[in-house]
Amino acid sequence: MSLQGRQLKVKYAYYQVADEIQRQILDGSLKPGERLPGEVELAEMFGVTRSTVREGLRQLENDGLVHRPSPRRLEVSLPQMETLTTRNSRAMAMMRVSFRHLWQVALATEPLAADLAALLITEEEKVELRDIHAELLDSVTDVDRTIELDTRFHSFIATAAKNPALMLAREPVALLLYRGFAQVAPVSEIALSRQAEAHTHITDAICAGDRDLARTWGRRHIEDFWKAINKAGLADAPAIKSAEGI
Amino acid sequence: MSLQGRQLKVKYAYYQVADEIQRQILDGSLKPGERLPGEVELAEMFGVTRSTVREGLRQLENDGLVHRPSPRRLEVSLPQMETLTTRNSRAMAMMRVSFRHLWQVALATEPLAADLAALLITEEEKVELRDIHAELLDSVTDVDRTIELDTRFHSFIATAAKNPALMLAREPVALLLYRGFAQVAPVSEIALSRQAEAHTHITDAICAGDRDLARTWGRRHIEDFWKAINKAGLADAPAIKSAEGI
DNA sequence: TCGCCATTAATGTCTGACAGTCGGACACAA
DNA sequence: TTGTGTCCGACTGTCAGACATTAATGGCGA
Missing domain, CATH: 1.10.10.10 (Winged helix-like DNA-binding domain superfamily/Winged helix DNA-binding domain)
Incomplete structure (x- = not known):
């Protein structure tokens, strides 16, 4: 045989x-x-x-x-980051990934992104980062707009980190996680102010090129987010109920 | 207008x-x-x-x-992890992602995977993990086999961490990074023994449920890998020259 | 009731066709 | 020179219809 x-x-x-x-x-x-x-x-x-x-x-x-x-x-052509991100996010939504899952990953990737951004950000990017941050501070009244800008804020930091592998790894997670803010915001009013504070610190640290500080505040920011999620009792809830709109 | x-x-x-x-x-x-x-x-x-x-x-x-x-x-059907991983890896290869990029991400994800695995691994998985590790120790002669098992070893740890978001984030990166071992191994003979040692520590820590230790060795393992890559002068080399075979 | 077989139906592929529109070329006007 | 009007050819998106192969299904026999 x-x-x-x-x-x-x-x-x-x-x-x-x-x-x-x-x-x-x-x-x-x-x-x-x-x-x-x-x-x-x-x-x-x-x-x-x-x-x-x-x-x-x-x-x-x-x-x-x-x-x-x-x-x-x-x-x-080269595969576009956005296409990949969308597909990955959609897949995660269908897998009923929980906020806990997303958070665990974000806690690893977001501080890294801030760290590398502090190291590699260009002057033009500093300006744009501050712009986004300023716009974000102005958007407190509109939750949807806040979410959009928050997502963009973090995404931009990742861009400044200039690591495609990091982009690919974090974008799909971030997209779903920050979207969850809509469910968290109503429960915790302090979340907004704390978030704004953290954003300011992150922005400053990155623009100052202080990697450690950027990383620290990046981490703190995500930890805060977790507290809010927990308070809302959403830790093990699927981050997105139906995957529509992705 | x-x-x-x-x-x-x-x-x-x-x-x-x-x-x-x-x-x-x-x-x-x-x-x-x-x-x-x-x-x-x-x-x-x-x-x-x-x-x-x-x-x-x-x-x-x-x-x-x-x-x-x-x-x-x-x-x-639900999107399969493997399909997504393949696509993402391929995209990264086409983007000419460097070892530095991959390593930066792996340094964030791999310790996390080890940490969570230590927390959540089941008894059956412990057995399988030890099996893979044993097989890996036996494969020192065959580089290709070593790479395959090394990839599987780390992938299995991620599986034990039971976080689909983490899987999706790390798999594509890990696939390319560990494959790079083929280019590193010839340059650094000590790499192999150090790697085996680290694997043993990681396995033990995870099976003992010691999260901190698992994380620490996970980190050390990746840091070692970096040293080898650096020594081989591959830090900023594209992890894969042509994307064929993905 | 369980397993095997023939029938049925649906896929993978092909041929052929047609309208819409895009790319490129060319001439002419501003 | 630069932009507009016009034309032709080429190629796509979609359609209609057809055939061989093969997998699913139901019926038959045990």
Whole structure:
């Protein structure tokens, strides 16, 4: 009995097409920005129908490996952070991730982001960070706006940290966590003022280039958030009930 | 100049089909495991052709929102961790993420995973963890096997931490980082023994439920890895040259 | 009741077609 | 030179219809 029964995966034609093109993109034969042939030509090249090619292309488009600036142009592209973030957030929402889960991760990533931002932020970014912070202070009346700006504030700090891996890891978590503020805010009025205070400290520390302080306040800020969540009794509640709107 | 030039998004039929089904999944009307009608029926429902439906379904399949156990069954499903991880890793590889980037994130996530694992690991998992560790100790001769097991070791710890958000955040990073061991190992012979030692400590700490110790060794382990990377002069090298094989 | 088999139905793929519109080119006017 | 009007060709998005293969299902026999 020497016959190896390797499970062979049945590969559909459209899948093979996608796979082959993807291979050439990933190994560098096709570079981002490069233009791809039309569907008819691709169909001829692979010896399949246009319908089949289309189904394959859909997958690549969906993966963000190719992209159509206009229906008439098909080019290789780098996956966009936003696309990835959205998908990941959505997946977490469907998995019924709890505030506890999100918080645990945020407690690891957010101080790191603040730390690195303090190290690497540019002068232009300092200005923009202060702008966002100022706008945030003005938005106390509107919860939705506060959430949007809060998310943006932290996201911007992560951008300033200039680490794509960190971005990818934290964005989906942050998106869901800060959104939870809507459920927390009504329960704890002090949350708002404490949050504003923390934001100020974080902003100052980052702009001053004080990594330790930035990290410390980043941590404190997230810890505060946890207290509010706990007070609201939401620790083990799914961060999002239905995943709609992501 | 008061004319508002809002960029209007043209929505193609296949996109609308995908969007509509996705909406129903995300808002909970369609639950994971539920079976969907066939393509013909869907085409009738939406008033489009089967080809159009197919292109839409491809997107949902790709997102992991629907899934075909066999070509004949189409059902709603939860996105699989592995699918998400692969996509994210691939994206990072294409972004030319450096070892420094990966390491910074890992330094935040891996100790956390060890910490939580120490808190939440089950008896069965303890056995499996020890198994993996033992197997890892035996694999010193084969670098590829070592990498595979090392990745699995850390991944398993994250599993034991029972936090999907953490999994999603760390897996893609870990996949690329530990793979880099192949480039590091030849340069630093002591790396192997130190690594084995750290693994032992981590395993023991987790099984003993000592969170602090688990975290400490988790951290030390990653810091060691950094030293090796640095020694090899790879700190700012892209973790993967071409993204092939992901 | 349980297991096997044939029928049915749905998928994967193909052929062919058509309208809309985008890209590019060219000429002309400001 | 720069922008506008016009035209042609090319390619996409969508449609209609068709066929072979194969998996699900129900009926049959044990």
